[in-house]
Amino acid sequence: xIIPIKPWLDLANSKGAAALAGRRSDAWNGLAxxxxxxxxxxDLPFRTGPGGLLCANFNHRMEFYHxxxxxxxxxxxxxxxxxxxxxxxxxxxxxxxxxxxxxxxxVIGCDQDQDALDYAERRLSAYDDAFLxxxxxxxxxxxxxxxxxxxxxxxxxxxxxxxSRQLDNPARGFSFRENGPLDMxxxxxxxxxAKELVNExxxxxxxxxxxxxxxxxxxxxxxxxxxxxRAIKPIETTFELSEVVGRAIPKTSAxxxxxxxxxxxxxxxxxxxxxxxxxxxxAVELLAPKGVLAIITFHSLEDRIxxxxxxxxxxxxxxxxxxxxxxxxxxxxxxLPSRRAIEPEEAExxxxxxxxxxxxxxxxxx
Ligand SMILES: C[S@@+](CC[C@H](N)C(=O)[O-])C[C@H]1O[C@@H](n2cnc3c(N)ncnc32)[C@H](O)[C@@H]1O
Numbered sequence: 001x002i003i004p005i006k007p008w009l010d011l012a013n014s015k016g017a018a019a020l021a022g023r024r025s026d027a028w029n030g031l032a033x034x035x036x037x038x039x040x041x042x043d044l045p046f047r048t049g050p051g052g053l054l055c056a057n058f059n060h061r062m063e064f065y066h067x068x069x070x071x072x073x074x075x076x077x078x079x080x081x082x083x084x085x086x087x088x089x090x091x092x093x094x095x096x097x098x099x100x101x102x103x104x105x106x107v108i109g110c111d112q113d114q115d116a117l118d119y120a121e122r123r124l125s126a127y128d129d130a131f132l133x134x135x136x137x138x139x140x141x142x143x144x145x146x147x148x149x150x151x152x153x154x155x156x157x158x159x160x161x162x163x164s165r166q167l168d169n170p171a172r173g174f175s176f177r178e179n180g181p182l183d184m185x186x187x188x189x190x191x192x193x194a195k196e197l198v199n200e201x202x203x204x205x206x207x208x209x210x211x212x213x214x215x216x217x218x219x220x221x222x223x224x225x226x227x228x229x230r231a232i233k234p235i236e237t238t239f240e241l242s243e244v245v246g247r248a249i250p251k252t253s254a255x256x257x258x259x260x261x262x263x264x265x266x267x268x269x270x271x272x273x274x275x276x277x278x279x280x281x282x283a284v285e286l287l288a289p290k291g292v293l294a295i296i297t298f299h300s301l302e303d304r305i306x307x308x309x310x311x312x313x314x315x316x317x318x319x320x321x322x323x324x325x326x327x328x329x330x331x332x333x334x335x336l337p338s339r340r341a342i343e344p345e346e347a348e349x350x351x352x353x354x355x356x357x358x359x360x361x362x363x364x365x366x
Contacts, residue, residue, distance in 0.1 A: 089279065098353065107130065113186050141279060171183075334339050
C-alpha cells in the first residue's frame with residue numbers, strides 16, 4: 001500500500017529548487033569549501049564534491065542513522081541539478097537524498113520503514129516542496145509515481161539492503177550481535193517475520209534459502225538443527241537462533257557462524273531479490289531519456305542481478321553462432337558509462353566498514 005505523507009507540491013514551477021538555491025548561497029557564501037576538505041577533518045556540514053556539486057559532510061549530522069555509501073560517486077553520476085526529479089527508492093536516513101536536494105534536485109524519497117521516513121522527514125524538513133517522503137515498497141515505484149502525477153524521472157537510486165539504524169537496533173531483530181525478537185521485517189506491516197519463517201517453514205524450504213540466499217555450504221545441517229530445536233520450543237530471539245546455528249557450524253574464525261544464515265533469512269523475509277528484479281524492469285519505463293539508474297548492492301546475489309540486467313540492455317546488437325549476422329537487440333535501452341562496478345575508495349572503507357562490500361552500477365537511458 002502507498003501512503004503519500006504530504007501532497008506533492010508544484011514541481012513544474014521549480015519553486016522548491018529556487019528557494020533552496022537562495023537558502024544555500026545565503027547560508028554558505030563565504031565559506032571555504034575546498035575539495036581537499038577531508039570527511040574526517042571537516043566540521044562543515046557540506047563540502048565541494050565532484051564537478052563543484054555540494055556533497056554532505058556526515059560528521060555533521062543529527063543523531064547517527066546511516067552513512068551514505070559512495071556519495072561523491074552518486075553525485076557525479078546523477079548530476080542532481082535544479083529541474084531534475086529523482087526517485088530515491090531507499091530513502092533510509094536521507095543521506096543520499098540530502099546531497100541530491102542540496103544541489104537543487106527534487107526528490108521523491110520512498111521507504112517501506114516508517115522509522116526511516118520519520119527520521120528523514122525531520123532531517124530534510126528545510127527542503128519544503130522539493131522533498132516528498134512516501135511510505136511504500138520500491139517494487140511499486142510505477143504506482144507511487146503515477147499516484148503523484150509523475151510520468152518520468154531523471155534518476156532512480158536504489159541503495160539496497162538495510163540501514164545501520166535497522167541493523168543496530170536489537171528490537172528489529174536483524175543482528176546476532178545483540179539479543180532481540182526474531183523479526184527482520186523492514187516493513188512492520190508485512191505478514192512474514194523471521195520468527196514465522198524459522199518456526200514454520202518446511203525443512204526443504206529452509207535448506208533452499210540457506211543455499212540460495214546465504215550460499216551456506218552447511219545448509220542442510222543448519223536446517224536440521226533448527227527443526228530439532230523448534231520441536232522442543234519455538235525459536236524466538238536472535239541469540240536463540242544464533243546458538244542453534246552454532247550447533248551446526250562450529251566457530252573457526254572471528255566471523256559469527258550464523259552470518260550467512262541471518263543474511264538468507266533477511267533476504268527471504270523481505271523478498272529482496274524478487275523486488276529488485278521487478279523494480280529494475282519498471283525503472284526502464286520510468287526513466288526519461290538520459291535518466292540515470294544508480295544501484296548500490298552489498299552482496300554478489302544482488303550485484304549479479306543488476307549486472308545481468310544492465311548488460312543485457314546495453315548492447316545495441318546481439319549475435320548468435322547460428323545467425324549469419326548480428327541483429328538489433330529489442331531490449332537495448334541503456335548506455336553504460338562503465339561495464340564494471342564502481343567500488344568505494346580506501347578512505348571510505350576505512351571510515352565506514354559497511355561500505356567494504358558495496359558496488360555501484362550506473363546505466364543511462366538511451
Ligand atoms: C541502505 S539503507 C539506505 C540509506 C540511505 N541511502 C541513506 O543515505 O541514508 C536502505 C533503506 O532502504 C529501505 N528499503 C530496502 N528495501 C526496500 C524496498 N524494497 N522498498 C522500500 N524501501 C526499502 C530500508 O528500509 C532502508 O531504510
